[in-house]
Amino acid sequence: MLKIQGLDFPDLYRSRLGSYKYGAGVFKMDWALSQPIPFTSEKCRRAGTVHIGFTEDEIEQSEEQIHNKKMTDTPYVLVAQHSNFDDSRAPEGKYTAWAYIHVPNGSIKDFTTIVENQIERAAPGFKNCILDRSTMNTVQLEAWNPNLVGGDINGGKQDITQLFTRPIVSISPYSTPDERVYICSSSTPPGGGVHGMCGYNAARKVLKDHFQDFSH
Structure with a gap:
């Protein structure tokens, strides 16, 4: 994600993403x-x-x-x-x-x-x-598939530290500092193996942030 051009990410956020760990x-x-x-x-x-x-x-x-x-x-x-x-x-x-x-x-x-x-x-x-x-x-x-970093199909190491803090410690792990960009991959909770839920949760966050009449 950090390699994508044109993203409005501050240095601190980039640094925190850069420390994310990948698993087997x-x-x-x-x-x-x-x-x-x-x-x-x-x-x-x-x-x-x-x-x-x-x-x-x-x-x-x-x-x-x-x-x-x-x-x-x-x-x-x-x-x-x-x-x-x-x-x-x-x-x-x-x-x-x-x-x-x-x-x-x-x-x-x-x-x-x-x-x-x-x-x-x-x-x-x-x-x-x-x-x-x-x-x-x-x-x-x-x-x-560039999302499979090092062949990791879980989108990042799922140890006790990164199980819930994916990809960083954040109240909203799906949103980013760039209001145009959201993360919906298994690098967000609940992680790999819970198929579709990362995207579902990210979609709900987008609706909540950008569509005021969204209530469900």
């Missing part, structure tokens, strides 16, 4: 498959989204390592298998799926093998179903 990035994969992912669990085969983590300790260690800018061979994996339920997502008789893992912010490492190994543990034979794949590391994700 993601490594994303997409697959073309010859059949649905062969999860051993029937519940997983019937789910649109599957969160893969084999033990509580494994998940906790994985996330802790990532935020210490390290990586494990057994990361937590989020998998979406949309074509099982939406025929428009793949050619007839074929399937698609995507997944991502958390990785250190800005990492350019290829985690293909690690991701596919984790899915294979939960779905033996998965690798044999792969017809084609594509990958995007954190740098490629940011190039595709």
